[in-house]
Amino acid sequence: MDLLALSDFTLVARHGGFGRAARASARPKATLSRRVGELEASLGIRLFERGARALKLTQEGRTLYERAGLLLNELEEATAAIASGGEKPRGRLRISAPLVFSQTAMGKIAAGFVQAYPDVRLEVTTEDRAVDLIEEGFDLVIRVDPPSDLSLVGRAFLRDRLVVVASPDLKRPTAGHPAPAVSRHASDTMVWRLATPEGPSELQARPVLTLSSLIMVRDAVRAGAGAGCLPISLVSTDLAAGRLVHWGDVADSAITLWALYPSRRLLSARVSAFLDYLKQAFPNGTPDELAAFMEG
Incomplete structure (x- = not known):
């Protein structure tokens, strides 16, 4: 399979159209369209439904996007790690966090993290809705008592009541x-x-x-x-x-905060570093630790 064509497909899928993908990547729209067409021909399936005004992933296209996106991310991260001479965290790290946790603790966590890892460019988005990590380009999300999601893995790092x-x-x-x-x-x-x-x-x-x-x-x-x-x-x-x-x-009001990320064989050095930082900030994950952190 042509990895360049696969990369172009995920670029178009992520941006929701050939035009937006071309503007974001500064590459010709015709080239992206040709490469995606060649990929569809080689696979023998249609990856996009092409309407007059909209481009929509088919079921097969969505499956390929979810799986290929993770694999391409792994390749990119492995290449960056080799180029830098090791697993030093670097690059952009996008996180979505709930409103209250963001208002009370996330600013201090973010400041401490970027001081510890100056080569990471941290971006935090605050919202209570359940964002789609793959489609919206997040590396990690913090959620309160999340429902089971087979596409995500992670760890509980705080408890409250x-x-x-x-x-x-x-x-x-x-x-x-x-x-x-x-x-x-x-x-x-x-x-x-x-x-x-x-x-x-x-x-x-x-x-x-x-x-x-x-x-x-x-x-x-x-x-x-x-x-x-x-x-x-x-x-x-x-x-x-x-x-x-x-x-x-x-009664029966236990609350648990989870840090979740897409299931991968090779965990991003950036995500791994952030998870370790949360563990250092809240070693026991108790409400008292969170209260002390907010006041400190």
């Missing part, structure tokens, strides 16, 4: 009376199932304020707007300082 907290000025309501609450989701009422030293209990809550960010929820809870359900790592310092009080742990 949810607690209900409130300002010391807010009195906990008696049974049968809902507590005013700050929530991320609009609702008339909700029930928090808590684990307390006295045993399991339920607490009814009535959202009086809806905010889309957990950071905003925490700040509003601090200001006395209502009780809130938040990760312990985000409020442990406030609890220790007396700015917030603990109403109970939410």
